[in-house]
Amino acid sequence: MAKVERRITTRLTVVDDEIRDTVLQVLERTPYYAGPETASFEAEVAAYCGVGHGVAANSGTSSLLLALLARRIGAGDEVIVPTNTFVSVPECVLFVGATPILTDVEPDGNLGRAIVERHLTSRTRAIIPVHTFGHPVEMDPIMDVARQRDLFVVEDAAHALGARYKGRRVGSLGHVGFFSFAGKSITVCGQAGMAVTDDADLAAGMATRRVHGWNQEVGNVWHVADRLGLNLRTSELLSAIGRVNLRKLDAWTAARAANAERYSAKLSAGRAPVTLPVTRPDQDPGWLHYVIRAPRRDALRAFLRERGIETQLHYPVPLHRQPAFQALAPDPSAFPVAEAMAADMLTLPSHPWMTAADLAAVADAIVEFYGE
Amino acid sequence: MSMSAPVKYQSMWTPFDAEMREAMLRPTPGPVYYDGPECDAFEREMTAYLGMRHAVATSSGTAALYVAMRALEIGPGDEVIVPANGYLSAAECTITVGARPVYCDVQEATANLDVETVEHHLSSKTRAIIAIHTYGHAVDMDPLIELARARRIYVIEDAAHALGGEYKGRRLGSIGDVGFASFARKCVTVAGQGGMAFTNNAGWARRMMRLRRHGWDRGDPYRGDVAVVGLNCVMNECQAAVGRVSLSRLDRHNAIRAENAARYAEGIRARKVPVRPFAVMPWARHGWLHYVVRAPRRDDLLAFLRARGIECAIHYRHPVYRAPAYLAATGDDPGPRLVTDRLAEEIVTLPSHPDMGEGIDVVVDAMAAFYEPR
Numbered sequence: 001m002a003k004v005e006r007r008i009t010t011r012l013t014v015v016d017d018e019i020r021d022t023v024l025q026v027l028e029r030t031p032y033y034a035g036p037e038t039a040s041f042e043a044e045v046a047a048y049c050g051v052g053h054g055v056a057a058n059s060g061t062s063s064l065l066l067a068l069l070a071r072r073i074g075a076g077d078e079v080i081v082p083t084n085t086f087v088s089v090p091e092c093v094l095f096v097g098a099t100p101i102l103t104d105v106e107p108d109g110n111l112g113r114a115i116v117e118r119h120l121t122s123r124t125r126a127i128i129p130v131h132t133f134g135h136p137v138e139m140d141p142i143m144d145v146a147r148q149r150d151l152f153v154v155e156d157a158a159h160a161l162g163a164r165y166k167g168r169r170v171g172s173l174g175h176v177g178f179f180s181f182a183g184k185s186i187t188v189c190g191q192a193g194m195a196v197t198d199d200a201d202l203a204a205g206m207a208t209r210r211v212h213g214w215n216q217e218v219g220n221v222w223h224v225a226d227r228l229g230l231n232l233r234t235s236e237l238l239s240a241i242g243r244v245n246l247r248k249l250d251a252w253t254a255a256r257a258a259n260a261e262r263y264s265a266k267l268s269a270g271r272a273p274v275t276l277p278v279t280r281p282d283q284d285p286g287w288l289h290y291v292i293r294a295p296r297r298d299a300l301r302a303f304l305r306e307r308g309i310e311t312q313l314h315y316p317v318p319l320h321r322q323p324a325f326q327a328l329a330p331d332p333s334a335f336p337v338a339e340a341m342a343a344d345m346l347t348l349p350s351h352p353w354m355t356a357a358d359l360a361a362v363a364d365a366i367v368e369f370y371g372e
Numbered sequence: 373m374s375m376s377a378p379v380k381y382q383s384m385w386t387p388f389d390a391e392m393r394e395a396m397l398r399p400t401p402g403p404v405y406y407d408g409p410e411c412d413a414f415e416r417e418m419t420a421y422l423g424m425r426h427a428v429a430t431s432s433g434t435a436a437l438y439v440a441m442r443a444l445e446i447g448p449g450d451e452v453i454v455p456a457n458g459y460l461s462a463a464e465c466t467i468t469v470g471a472r473p474v475y476c477d478v479q480e481a482t483a484n485l486d487v488e489t490v491e492h493h494l495s496s497k498t499r500a501i502i503a504i505h506t507y508g509h510a511v512d513m514d515p516l517i518e519l520a521r522a523r524r525i526y527v528i529e530d531a532a533h534a535l536g537g538e539y540k541g542r543r544l545g546s547i548g549d550v551g552f553a554s555f556a557r558k559c560v561t562v563a564g565q566g567g568m569a570f571t572n573n574a575g576w577a578r579r580m581m582r583l584r585r586h587g588w589d590r591g592d593p594y595r596g597d598v599a600v601v602g603l604n605c606v607m608n609e610c611q612a613a614v615g616r617v618s619l620s621r622l623d624r625h626n627a628i629r630a631e632n633a634a635r636y637a638e639g640i641r642a643r644k645v646p647v648r649p650f651a652v653m654p655w656a657r658h659g660w661l662h663y664v665v666r667a668p669r670r671d672d673l674l675a676f677l678r679a680r681g682i683e684c685a686i687h688y689r690h691p692v693y694r695a696p697a698y699l700a701a702t703g704d705d706p707g708p709r710l711v712t713d714r715l716a717e718e719i720v721t722l723p724s725h726p727d728m729g730e731g732i733d734v735v736v737d738a739m740a741a742f743y744e745p746r
Contacts, residue, residue: 023397033565058431059604061586087586091601097470182405191406191608212434212460213697227697228467231432235565237396237610323599324587 007308008349008358019244026240033233041239042194044246045179048162049171049196053203056239057210060158060180060193061088062232067176067195068096068126069229070205071152077125082111083318083329084338085130089156090325098125102320102329104337108278109133109291109345113141120145126152131160131170133314133347134256134286135279139165139173146174154178158193162253163286170286171196176206181242192234192242255352256287262359263290263348270367289314290350294366297344303369309362312347381682381723381731395613407590410612415568417619418553422546424570426577429612430584433532433554433567434461435605440550440569441469441500443579444526450499455485456709457716458504460692462530467701471499475693477709481651483507483664483719487515494519500526505534505544507687507721508629508659509652513539513547528552532567536626537659544659545570550580555615566611628726629660636663636722639736646743647720662687663724668743670718676742682735685721 026037042054057063073079075097081089083102090100101119106112109132116127127146129137137155146153155177157163157170164170171177176197197203205227208214213227264276275293279285291314294300301311318338320329332339348362398410415427430436446452448470454462456475463473474493479486483506490501501520503511513527520527531537531545532554538544545551550573555566571577581590584605587598607615637649647665652658664687667673674684691712692698699705722735 059606061604065603087598088604091586091603094601095603191604191606212464228464228701230438230464230468231434231461231565233432233565235608235611238608317597323597324601 008310008354008362019241022240022244023237026237033235035236037236037239037243038234041243041246044243045161045194046196048246048249049169049177051172051196051198053198053200054194054196055203055206055210056192056194056234057232058192058234059088059232060178060182061092062210062230063178063180063193063195063206064088064128064154064156065092065095065230066206066209066232067154067178067197067202068092068098069209070202071126071175073098073126073152076123078121078123079125080111080116080119080127081319082115082128082130082132082338083320083335084109084132084315084341085156085319086158086315087319087322087324089128089130090319090328093128099123100319100325100328102325102335104335105132105341107337108135109341110135110137111142112138113145116142116145120149124149124151126154128154128156129174130156130158131163131286133277133289133291134160134163135277136160136163136165136170136173136283136285138280138282143173159288160286162249164284166282167284172198175199176202181238181245192238252352253286256290256350257285259350259352259354259359260285260287260290262356263292263350263363266360266363267292267366270363270371272363272367272370274366274370287350289347291345291347293341293344294346295344297346300366300369301346304362304365307361307365309365310349313342313345314347316342318342381728381735392614392617395617396610398613406606406608407585408609408612410609410616411607414607414612414616414619417616418568419570421619421622422543422551422570424546424551425572426570426574428569428577428580428584429607430567430569431605431607432565433530433552433556434465435584435603436552436554436567436569437461437465437502437528437530438468438603439580439583439605440528440552440571440576441465441471442583443576444500444528444550446471446499446526449497451495451497452499453485453490453493453501454692455502455504455506456691456693456712457483457688458502458506458530458692459532459688460695460698462502462504463692463698466502467698472497472702473693473698474498475706475709477711478506478715480711482509482653482656483650483715484509484511485516486512487519490516491519494523494525498523498525500528502528502530503548504530504532505537505659507650507662507664508534508537509650510534510537510539510544510656510658512653512655513542517547526550533661534659536622538657540655541657549573550576555611555618566607566615568607625726626659629663629724630658632724632726632728632732633658633660633663635732636665636724636736639733640665640739643736643740645736645739647739660724662721664719664721666715666718667720667739668718670720673739673742674720677735677738680738682723682738684723686716686719687721689716691716 046054077098079093081100093100111129153174155174157177158180160170161179178195181192209229210232213229419427450471452466457478466473527548529548529551534544550571552569583602587600587602647667
């Protein structure tokens, strides 16, 4: 089979005239950090999520780190982390000196109450549910457990800004939630992150640790370090880009949802033997990733690649199989769902700028693969 | 005196002009936000400038020091010598990697570490010395490195104040096992925010590169075989682009800063202003980021100058070793660091950035007026 010219990619980073103009405006005023763009971006994301406070940082990883530091999660504490997620989650838990307790996931790829309960011990201090691929975790039962046991719940909403659970935005469901704005995320500003919370003390704790633990009241001459911190600030330029993209987010999410609907319709109609994503009635997903479960996944992937169609794997290697985290959970048989998912899930291109023709071409190619 | 004049002379100087604006726009229209060609080029240009083999760009100077300490495998059970008079990131990163900062007092003459005082604080647990070239003036590195070699201790150079400065003809940041710089808006080379670590050791460079981005090598897609627990502290492309412009001007700016320092010294002498500049040792080519003097009635002087539109700074008013969080982290009070404590009461950083020009004389005049007998 000859290679086709067309390339269909899983992601696209859009820089349009509005972003170019915004960048120019910011550069006229205040080029660096800790300025009005970041303050506005924080307020706008918090308002969008329906909570009181936003704390921007230089990455989503840093946002999670700040949340754990501000809540003083540390040595001797256990933190429940699903194994099917990005490395930054256990990374931050280890960084603060606590122990990540890796867990399996429900068939939808998310953490659930039963799994959480199986891993509770007297040392459990926090839970980090991940809204995998943009599908919100069933949060109410998890928050019930958290209330009973006085646990800190950090929502990892890196995939999911804008998604809703029972009508409420992710990020507003736990004690704090965080987003990533990196190149692949749902709202892009290059490289940055933000945590949102209704807890004013927690927000202040994160903000001071973002800049060396400085006491904000002392002023600008030199600062008193009340707390240990780091330097995890973001830049004005990236915040300005993030603000532009936040205004477009709902339209993008609608486009992603429409893509998902078309994919599911076409793949069912073509009788491709793949498992399609399932959406519960209480979920309005963000649809960052359209993920199917595909028999002979690697062969399908190669078949698509030959036709100029890029796919991705989220995540090819679950945390419990990564050398850096293996010691935390040496027995892979404890993670049957995550193991099965790692073997057969496939992320299809579904970004908002995909044309109907490209989308049909991807679906047709999958149907063709299984028809052969 | 309650009325303040508009600020005309600031100690903090943040250059941002048309050339930098252009540079910042260069990567913006592209799809690559980090780990791209601007970062590559900035690292390459910095290694060429320092005459070193490897550089690793990060999101801040603090992040550069953090990845350096992790790459050197400094951690729990280790002690690290940090100067008591210095930016807090040395102690901060030491505590962050799980080690214990041991605060070393500084010399009266230069406000820097010296080998005799360091030696006094060594123990069997000492793993590293963070030599901060305070204000831009070189630490006396040869005896320090000799001591470190004999005791198998690492020397990390903090060149955040001192890029372009030299020690016996060698560029600061290139002498120790690992050096690092900051590019925050107050530093000699500005990228808005950012940092970089330098080393000649390929293994450490590789580790630092991995630690700055989740354990991955540059350009890696998501990969599952990471063996190291990192973080995300990459530099973005726009910052790198601005940093490159700033680096291209570094020598010129440092030359102006040196002229400013000479003008201050001359003015202070001629007008008999009773403030005392620090010494410049014969082996040091000063980077002169900060022109710092010791001033009688310092806080009154600051208020007097502020009322005349002259904004000064203090590096540092609150020594890190006495900061509440740091005392709590080490669990005991190290006792006073006498020179540092005395300096904290007396030092003032006068505005001396490259745009000061004749403003230096205005500041000298104002100081002379303050100290004039009434």
